[in-house]
Amino acid sequence: ASAVRTxxxxxxxxxxxxxxxxxxxxxxxxxxxxxxxxxxPKPTFVPLLAGFELFTRTGQALPEETVDSLKxxxxxxxFGAVSSPSRKVTGYSSPIVALRKKLDLYANVRPVxxxxxxxxxxxxxxxxxxxxxxxxxxxxxxxxxxAGKEARATxxxxxxxSRRIGQMAFEIAxxxxxxxxxxxHKSNVLSVTDGLxxxxxxxxxxLPEVGGRYDAVTVDEQLVxxxxxxxxxxxxxxxxxxxxxxxxxxxxxxxxxxxxSLGLVPSVNAGDSFVMGEPVHGSAPDIVGKSIANPIxxxxxxxxxxxxxxxxxAAKRIDDAVDSVLREGQVLTPDLGGKSTTxxxxxxxxxxx
Amino acid sequence: ASAVRTxxxxxxxxxxxxxxxxxxxxxxxxxxxxxxxxxxPKPTFVPLLAGFELFTRTGQALPEETVDSLKxxxxxxxFGAVSSPSRKVTGYSSPIVALRKKLDLYANVRPVxxxxxxxxxxxxxxxxxxxxxxxxxxxxxxxxxxAGKEARATxxxxxxxSRRIGQMAFEIAxxxxxxxxxxxHKSNVLSVTDGLxxxxxxxxxxLPEVGGRYDAVTVDEQLVxxxxxxxxxxxxxxxxxxxxxxxxxxxxxxxxxxxxSLGLVPSVNAGDSFVMGEPVHGSAPDIVGKSIANPIxxxxxxxxxxxxxxxxxAAKRIDDAVDSVLREGQVLTPDLGGKSTTxxxxxxxxxxx
Ligand SMILES: CC(C)[C@H](C(=O)O)[C@@H](O)C(=O)O
Ligand SMILES: CC(C)[C@H](C(=O)O)[C@@H](O)C(=O)O
Numbered sequence: 001a002s003a004v005r006t007x008x009x010x011x012x013x014x015x016x017x018x019x020x021x022x023x024x025x026x027x028x029x030x031x032x033x034x035x036x037x038x039x040x041p042k043p044t045f046v047p048l049l050a051g052f053e054l055f056t057r058t059g060q061a062l063p064e065e066t067v068d069s070l071k072x073x074x075x076x077x078x079f080g081a082v083s084s085p086s087r088k089v090t091g092y093s094s095p096i097v098a099l100r101k102k103l104d105l106y107a108n109v110r111p112v113x114x115x116x117x118x119x120x121x122x123x124x125x126x127x128x129x130x131x132x133x134x135x136x137x138x139x140x141x142x143x144x145x146x147a148g149k150e151a152r153a154t155x156x157x158x159x160x161x162s163r164r165i166g167q168m169a170f171e172i173a174x175x176x177x178x179x180x181x182x183x184x185h186k187s188n189v190l191s192v193t194d195g196l197x198x199x200x201x202x203x204x205x206x207l208p209e210v211g212g213r214y215d216a217v218t219v220d221e222q223l224v225x226x227x228x229x230x231x232x233x234x235x236x237x238x239x240x241x242x243x244x245x246x247x248x249x250x251x252x253x254x255x256x257x258x259x260x261s262l263g264l265v266p267s268v269n270a271g272d273s274f275v276m277g278e279p280v281h282g283s284a285p286d287i288v289g290k291s292i293a294n295p296i297x298x299x300x301x302x303x304x305x306x307x308x309x310x311x312x313x314a315a316k317r318i319d320d321a322v323d324s325v326l327r328e329g330q331v332l333t334p335d336l337g338g339k340s341t342t343x344x345x346x347x348x349x350x351x352x353x
Numbered sequence: 354a355s356a357v358r359t360x361x362x363x364x365x366x367x368x369x370x371x372x373x374x375x376x377x378x379x380x381x382x383x384x385x386x387x388x389x390x391x392x393x394p395k396p397t398f399v400p401l402l403a404g405f406e407l408f409t410r411t412g413q414a415l416p417e418e419t420v421d422s423l424k425x426x427x428x429x430x431x432f433g434a435v436s437s438p439s440r441k442v443t444g445y446s447s448p449i450v451a452l453r454k455k456l457d458l459y460a461n462v463r464p465v466x467x468x469x470x471x472x473x474x475x476x477x478x479x480x481x482x483x484x485x486x487x488x489x490x491x492x493x494x495x496x497x498x499x500a501g502k503e504a505r506a507t508x509x510x511x512x513x514x515s516r517r518i519g520q521m522a523f524e525i526a527x528x529x530x531x532x533x534x535x536x537x538h539k540s541n542v543l544s545v546t547d548g549l550x551x552x553x554x555x556x557x558x559x560l561p562e563v564g565g566r567y568d569a570v571t572v573d574e575q576l577v578x579x580x581x582x583x584x585x586x587x588x589x590x591x592x593x594x595x596x597x598x599x600x601x602x603x604x605x606x607x608x609x610x611x612x613x614s615l616g617l618v619p620s621v622n623a624g625d626s627f628v629m630g631e632p633v634h635g636s637a638p639d640i641v642g643k644s645i646a647n648p649i650x651x652x653x654x655x656x657x658x659x660x661x662x663x664x665x666x667a668a669k670r671i672d673d674a675v676d677s678v679l680r681e682g683q684v685l686t687p688d689l690g691g692k693s694t695t696x697x698x699x700x701x702x703x704x705x706x
Contacts, residue, residue: 136542138543142545147511148516149549152510153508153510153546154507156505157505160500191445191491191493193493195441195504196495225606228606228610249539
């Protein structure tokens with residue numbers, strides 16, 4: 001995700017499997033990193049707790065020790081997946097949303113790419129999702145009036161956050177062959193908040209400190225509803241898309257559907273001094289314990305993490321290994337039409353690293 | 354959209370073409386209604402002004418006379434489409450959003466159904482979108498801090514609006530073969546606002562005045578991101594979906610993409626005493642003036658309008674005519690892979706009514 005930067009010497013990775021299949025796919029990410037051997041600094045993996053299941057057992061979804069270790073001991077992390085309560089649960093708040101905010105991981109970068117051999121459409125795009133504000137600030141209130149309950153949530157869009165996510169998106173676009181950026185918003189309804197997002201991102205190339213760096217990047221925009229429509233009708237026209245938090249959440253899943261499985265889509269949550277890999281899929285309660293969770297999103301998230309820390313060759317070795325497993329099409333989990341287990345797919349990838 | 358109700362004797366329809374292809378497709382809707390002859394009360398069509406183009410000429414997007422006529426003269430309306438400004442325009446506010454609110458058209462009902470002969474997936478669902486609140490209340494503020502501009506929008510969810518949209522959705526589900534309702538929300542992040550929406554809709558079947566009427570309707574729920582994913586992966590599992598305003602906007606476009614073209618998807622904006630038909634597509638500046646806009650969404654919206662006013666047989670005659678044109682596949686606009694004009698498709702439909 002990031003541009004030029006010297007490779008980190010330290011590789012202390014907090015491992016937070018959290019819930020459901022998060023626990024089944026995180027070991028695969030670890031094995032892929034270990035398979036790189038001496039081409040990267042010797043990694044240390046620090047097991048850390050978080051999640052909805054932890055909350056139901058202990059009353060805490062994100063223990064302080066986890067945050068402390070991430071802040072002071074680790075320079076990176078891998079997050080598995082988190083379950084969502086099926087009813088309102090007092091005192092519970094999503095640990096992944098909290099982690100993004102606490103570690104100021106302001107960019108959620110989600111590359112979605114189809115691979116020959118899988119069933120999806122031809123797609124090669126990167127979704128750059130703002131990760132700290134919008135409706136995700138969770139400022140909500142409820143009152144009772146004579147007409148019944150009324151609830152309000154605040155949606156926050158700041159120039160600062162829009163600018164830094166915009167800059168990240170331009171940087172990513174600049175490093176891709178098509179150098180195209182689509183700004184996703186709904187400023188025909190939200191003229192102030194989405195207006196600010198749009199104008200701020202548009203203005204990034206003109207910032208004095210940017211100095212013409214992004215002149216080669218072409219920019220257009222899409223209203224979020226129309227974006228979802230067009231992603232399905234003509235996904236091949238998109239390259240990099242930048243969006244406020246909630247739209248980014250939704251269009252990531254749309255893109256994942258296009259490539260055939262959420263089990264293929266990796267991400268990093270990136271800040272200026274920390275990076276956390278995270279498969280885009282959820283905790284998938286329906287397949288927990290069956291050993292059929294697709295480990296590829298987690299493995300690719302590990303590659304993105306390494307790349308973000310400057311270990312580009314190592315990342316490429318992992319990605320190439322995954323690509324060849326997918327292309328060969330012999331060892332695939334059921335979401336991709338195969339019959340293999342999580343373990344078998346991991347094995348196949350590790351052998352090719 | 355509505356359940357049992359006696360057919361209206363009055364049929365005074367405000368015609369608001371507004372912008373772009375809205376002007377090209379609204380005449381088609383009028384012709385379809387006129388073709389019904391004496392099987393419906395003699396319709397009166399009242400031409401009314403609104404739109405972004407009107408705003409740029411006169412400074413008014415929605416003149417008072419338009420609202421007055423709708424409130425006092427008409428018992429129904431057809432709306433074409435509205436353009437979105439490509440830059441922030443002071444004083445402009447979307448007339449369609451304003452109309453929904455001023456006429457208390459609290460339900461936006463959008464049936465999305467694939468037809469043999471068109472290229473899309475097999476889909477047969479109805480999206481029931483809350484139409485008056487959520488982020489669409491447009492309460493936005495902006496301040497300037499030392500760190501730059503900060504903008505906030507309020508998202509409002511009330512028990513009252515959630516209950517009436519929920520009841521509408523249950524009613525629609527009850528009248529369909531599968532009798533299934535999916536509640537779309539994001540309560541894993543917005544536990545208060547979306548929590549209220551979810552709980553209120555869930556509680557509708559237990560209302561004393563409902564008295565067991567909806568017992569045959571099965572209910573489940575989807576987080577909005579996962580809803581978009583699943584609509585693409587397995588659209589056939591969905592029947593009726595009910596959603597707060599903004600999610601409803603987005604999933605409508607997703608559904609439209611599935612059936613091959615936004616040009617096929619009709620809607621009504623329905624309140625307790627007024628109904629407004631509206632094709633789901635936009636003003637489509639790229640094809641304005643080319644006579645290739647697909648009139649089917651507008652024609653089907655007219656059918657929905659009639660059905661809402663109790664003229665079910667008349668509505669069915671229009672729908673059957675459209676179905677047979679689509680099935681025959683000889684006269685289609687370019688969005689469906691055909692070469693015919695708006696006029697030719699309209700002609701073909703009218704001939705079959
Ligand atoms: C689990 C949930 C809070 C989360 C989000 O909405 O960000 C998830 O959907 C994601 O995309 O990472
Ligand atoms: C034009 C716009 C304000 C409108 C909306 O967001 O409701 C449109 O997208 C729709 O779906 O009718």
